[in-house]
Amino acid sequence: MGAVRGDTTWPMGVGRRVLAEVDSTNAEAARLAPGLSGPEWILALNQTAARGRRGRVWTHPAGNFAATLVMRPTESPDQVALRSFVASLALFDAFVAATGRSGGLSLKWPNDVLLNGGKLAGILLESAGTREGLSYFAIGIGVNLAQAPGRDMLEEGALRPVSLLSEAGVTVTPEEFLDLLAPAYARYEAKFTTYGFAPIRREWLARAAKLGQTITARTSRDAITGIFETVDEAGNLVLTTPQTRHAIPAAEVFF
Numbered sequence: 001m002g003a004v005r006g007d008t009t010w011p012m013g014v015g016r017r018v019l020a021e022v023d024s025t026n027a028e029a030a031r032l033a034p035g036l037s038g039p040e041w042i043l044a045l046n047q048t049a050a051r052g053r054r055g056r057v058w059t060h061p062a063g064n065f066a067a068t069l070v071m072r073p074t075e076s077p078d079q080v081a082l083r084s085f086v087a088s089l090a091l092f093d094a095f096v097a098a099t100g101r102s103g104g105l106s107l108k109w110p111n112d113v114l115l116n117g118g119k120l121a122g123i124l125l126e127s128a129g130t131r132e133g134l135s136y137f138a139i140g141i142g143v144n145l146a147q148a149p150g151r152d153m154l155e156e157g158a159l160r161p162v163s164l165l166s167e168a169g170v171t172v173t174p175e176e177f178l179d180l181l182a183p184a185y186a187r188y189e190a191k192f193t194t195y196g197f198a199p200i201r202r203e204w205l206a207r208a209a210k211l212g213q214t215i216t217a218r219t220s221r222d223a224i225t226g227i228f229e230t231v232d233e234a235g236n237l238v239l240t241t242p243q244t245r246h247a248i249p250a251a252e253v254f255f
């Protein structure tokens with residue numbers, strides 16, 4: 001890693017497990033969850049069956065970052081899910097610490113991190129439980145540190161994948177990146193548990209890609225093209241069209 005380093009103090013009470021290989025760190029999180037006494041980061045140097053959002057395959061070339069933060073939160077599932085914004089902000093800070101600059105970085109709703117307009121990192125949230133409470137919650141994070149996967153598997157209209165190395169010229173190992181990300185996550189987690197979603201939402205919006213511009217949200221039912229107004233207090237994407245204001249809980253966004 002270059003000369004710039006952020007806070008690498010490992011957060012108290014948080015576990016750290018490094019695996020040479022696993023099928024998927026999210027799958028491992030589900031297996032480990034019942035025996036956990038506190039939150040834990042699971043980092044894998046290789047994954048043989050990594051998964052992406054919406055049932056897609058996630059490719060994991062050598063040198064890229066793949067980790068899952070697994071926890072057993074007690075809040076309502078809706079509240080727990082807002083941690084995807086917490087994780088996005090932590091990723092943003094970890095990239096700033098690794099590269100020494102924030103220029104070119106932005107956050108794409110719901111939880112991608114972009115660098116120079118390309119996709120640098122993605123987040124996959126998984127959980128088990130009921131509406132009353134979750135038995136576990138997993139935040140799976142994939143970062144193209146060293147290599148951007150090929151474009152052959154990409155959905156039409158998807159952003160081009162980019163890597164930290166190609167765009168910023170910075171070499172960071174997965175272990176070094178985890179040591180930046182875990183403290184950053186802990187800082188935002190403390191803010192979230194102390195002050196709620198409001199400051200997280202504000203900080204996320206300050207880094208949002210395409211805010212105030214026209215975007216398209218593709219849901220399981222239809223596609224809505226409108227002005228990206230904001231993200232509301234529940235984490236919904238708010239789009240306005242000449243007819244309506246849409247608050248969208250889940251969608252794929254296209255620019």
Ligand SMILES: O=C(O)CCCC[C@@H]1SC[C@@H]2NC(=O)N[C@@H]21
Binds near residue numbers: 050052142
């Ligand atoms: O589709 C996306 O953008 C989300 C990708 C998430 C990939 C990460 S890699 C670590 C963790 N384990 C998995 O199987 N998936 C997530």
